[in-house]
Amino acid sequence: MRQVVRVVSWLYALAVYGFIFVPVVVLVLFSLQATSFPIPPFTGPSLRWYEAVLSDVRLTSALVNSLLVASISSATAVTLGFLSAWGFARFVLPGSGLLRGLITLPLTVSYLIIGMGLLVLFNWAGLPKSLLAAGIGHVVINLPLCFAIIYSQMGDHQINIERAARDLGAPEWKVLLLITVPVMAPAIFAGFFLSMTFSWDEFVISFLLTRFDTTLPVEIWNLLRSGLNPKTNAVGSLVFAVSIVLVVLFELTLLRRRKT
Amino acid sequence: MTAPLVDIRAVSHRFGQLAVLKDVSLRIEPGSYTILLGPSGSGKTTLLSILGGFVTPSEGKVFIRGEDCTAVPPARRPTTTVFQDYALFPHMSVGGNVGFGLRMQGVDGATRAAKAREALALVGLASAFDKKPHQLSGGQRQRVALARALVIEPAVLLLDEPLGALDLKLRRQMQDELKAIQKRVGTAFVHVTHDQEEAMALADHCVVMNDGRIEDEGPPERVYARPATRFSATFMGESTILAGKVTEAKDRTSTVTTPAGPVLVRGALPVGSAVALAIRPEHLMLGGTAGTASLGMAKVSDVVFQGSFKRVLAVSVEDASLQFIAKLPASATVQPGDTVAVSCDTDQIIVLAD
Numbered sequence: 001m002r003q004v005v006r007v008v009s010w011l012y013a014l015a016v017y018g019f020i021f022v023p024v025v026v027l028v029l030f031s032l033q034a035t036s037f038p039i040p041p042f043t044g045p046s047l048r049w050y051e052a053v054l055s056d057v058r059l060t061s062a063l064v065n066s067l068l069v070a071s072i073s074s075a076t077a078v079t080l081g082f083l084s085a086w087g088f089a090r091f092v093l094p095g096s097g098l099l100r101g102l103i104t105l106p107l108t109v110s111y112l113i114i115g116m117g118l119l120v121l122f123n124w125a126g127l128p129k130s131l132l133a134a135g136i137g138h139v140v141i142n143l144p145l146c147f148a149i150i151y152s153q154m155g156d157h158q159i160n161i162e163r164a165a166r167d168l169g170a171p172e173w174k175v176l177l178l179i180t181v182p183v184m185a186p187a188i189f190a191g192f193f194l195s196m197t198f199s200w201d202e203f204v205i206s207f208l209l210t211r212f213d214t215t216l217p218v219e220i221w222n223l224l225r226s227g228l229n230p231k232t233n234a235v236g237s238l239v240f241a242v243s244i245v246l247v248v249l250f251e252l253t254l255l256r257r258r259k260t
Numbered sequence: 261m262t263a264p265l266v267d268i269r270a271v272s273h274r275f276g277q278l279a280v281l282k283d284v285s286l287r288i289e290p291g292s293y294t295i296l297l298g299p300s301g302s303g304k305t306t307l308l309s310i311l312g313g314f315v316t317p318s319e320g321k322v323f324i325r326g327e328d329c330t331a332v333p334p335a336r337r338p339t340t341t342v343f344q345d346y347a348l349f350p351h352m353s354v355g356g357n358v359g360f361g362l363r364m365q366g367v368d369g370a371t372r373a374a375k376a377r378e379a380l381a382l383v384g385l386a387s388a389f390d391k392k393p394h395q396l397s398g399g400q401r402q403r404v405a406l407a408r409a410l411v412i413e414p415a416v417l418l419l420d421e422p423l424g425a426l427d428l429k430l431r432r433q434m435q436d437e438l439k440a441i442q443k444r445v446g447t448a449f450v451h452v453t454h455d456q457e458e459a460m461a462l463a464d465h466c467v468v469m470n471d472g473r474i475e476d477e478g479p480p481e482r483v484y485a486r487p488a489t490r491f492s493a494t495f496m497g498e499s500t501i502l503a504g505k506v507t508e509a510k511d512r513t514s515t516v517t518t519p520a521g522p523v524l525v526r527g528a529l530p531v532g533s534a535v536a537l538a539i540r541p542e543h544l545m546l547g548g549t550a551g552t553a554s555l556g557m558a559k560v561s562d563v564v565f566q567g568s569f570k571r572v573l574a575v576s577v578e579d580a581s582l583q584f585i586a587k588l589p590a591s592a593t594v595q596p597g598d599t600v601a602v603s604c605d606t607d608q609i610i611v612l613a614d
Contacts, residue, residue, distance in 0.1 A: 160345055160347035161349060161350075163314060163341075163343070163347065164341070164343060164348075164349075164408075165349070166333070166334050166335050167312065167313075167334040167335065167339075167340055167341050167409075168335075168340065168360050168409075169335045169336075169361055169412070170335060170360075171335065179349060182351040183349075183351060
């Protein structure tokens with residue numbers, strides 16, 4: 001009986017992980033297809049579709065755009081998130097709880113709504129559809145995330161550390177730069193890498209807010225409109241690889257934090 | 261007469277509705293070791309925070325070296341604080357921690373390192389310069405915090421329950437070292453604690469606080485031998501307290517009627533006034549050797565062997581609410597349940613206005 005339970009629970013676990021990972025495995029597998037259709041039988045492995053991706057100027061420039069938007073918007077989001085977390089953690093503000101709720105609210109609003117809202121706003125303000133507009137959109141969705149991560153790590157024991165620095169003659173900006181930021185570095189990096197991950201494969205906002213220069217997910221969508229081929233698999237696999245790197249970096253920074 | 265180093269004038273402080281300091285005035289002399297002693301909630305830590313500039317008092321003024329520092333921020337006043345949790349910078353080396361204050365003053369790297377090494381040598385941690393705070397033990401972190409605060413040569417060093425987080429043995433050892441370091445550097449130390457032994461061992465000037473007020477202040481020997489109030493008689497060491505009324509007064513002596521019978525005390529007191537008599541445990545005598553003042557009979561309720569002495573609790577036969585606390589030699593033969601005569605010497609009775 002016990003044996004049966006063991007086998008069943010293993011099968012169940014296998015089914016769950018299969019459910020999650022089979023699509024990705026299929027995607028990556030057929031990116032290595034040697035022939036022109038990403039359908040069985042598997043004819044590879046071959047890197048010809050990766051070559052095709054890397055020689056496609058539209059895809060490579062979209063890739064560069066994506067990296068630019070992701071890194072700049074994440075740096076902005078993490079900076080603003082850190083400053084607001086610090087403000088909420090260190091100062092008594094009227095309606096602090098309500099304001100904290102408001103700042104994390106965008107986490108619960110769908111990207112579609114945020115994207116449409118920004119589209120209307122930018123239209124009205126005269127800001128054209130562009131990578132800048134998409135970048136601002138990514139700051140809007142990632143700032144609450146960075147705020148939540150950093151705020152949760154701002155403990156009371158750091159208050160005395162900051163006090164000690166002030167006591168020893170540090171002006172406020174030096175306290176922030178020399179004490180608070182280094183002490184909070186793991187949370188700050190975690191926020192940065194998670195924002196990068198989200199910005200990197202964000203589609204809806206980028207789709208709504210960019211026109212000529214666009215990000216990789218939007219370019220992939222353009223590619224998909226002409227039907228499936230192993231080239232889309234290859235570029236999808238590349239996106240996936242970058243995401244994995246970012247998630248691993250995020251996990252590592254959080255893990256390092258827990259050890260100390 | 262020279263001006264005091266620190267002059268706290270009529271300081272009161274409220275947290276919302278709660279008054280935590282009520283009209284406190286205190287002077288601190290250069291080179292002195294001042295202890296603020298009191299139970300939690302007595303306002304001692306608030307007073308220290310006001311000295312350090314972390315709290316601006318609701319009323320009153322603080323002068324340091326004759327300058328009004330009441331609203332001067334911590335960064336710009338000649339005080340440094342050793343925090344209870346040490347508050348070392350975890351991402352910096354010990355040397356970086358100790359040199360931080362000098363770095364803020366714009367001192368160049370080489371001078372900074374030299375001075376930091378000097379300060380670390382002073383606290384006996386010369387070898388820890390390149391270590392990180394998390395590699396040190398609690399006692400060592402404490403020393404780093406001390407070196408970090410001393411290296412910028414403050415006028416007053418403030419210590420917030422600095423030994424609170426250490427185990428007893430280490431605490432007594434650090435206590436001796438603190439005193440030695442203070443004597444060596446000559447900086448005025450103000451140290452907050454609720455441990456009366458610590459207070460007696462360290463203080464030049466002991467300030468007993470309770471409920472936002474200073475109950476008593478002076479050299480610890482005086483505070484212990486002649487406490488000014490009932491609170492300081494019970495907080496700074498233990499005492500047996502007898503409440504009574506002055507029924508007769510002569511030239512040099514008065515008779516106080518207490519639950520344990522009439523007791524003759526030194527000094528002419530106003531007849532009819534209520535007083536409290538405090539007697540230190542080491543001055544109470546049980547059984548055999550009778551002192552000059554008899555305090556009636558008592559039934560021993562508890563005997564605790566403490567190594568070098570026995571701590572004895574006894575309840576008065578005359579009044580069950582009166583409990584005697586006595587400290588007897590380890591060789592004493594009293595047993596719980598014994599009924600013994602209690603007495604003491606008239607000279608050892610401390611008369612407190614009640």
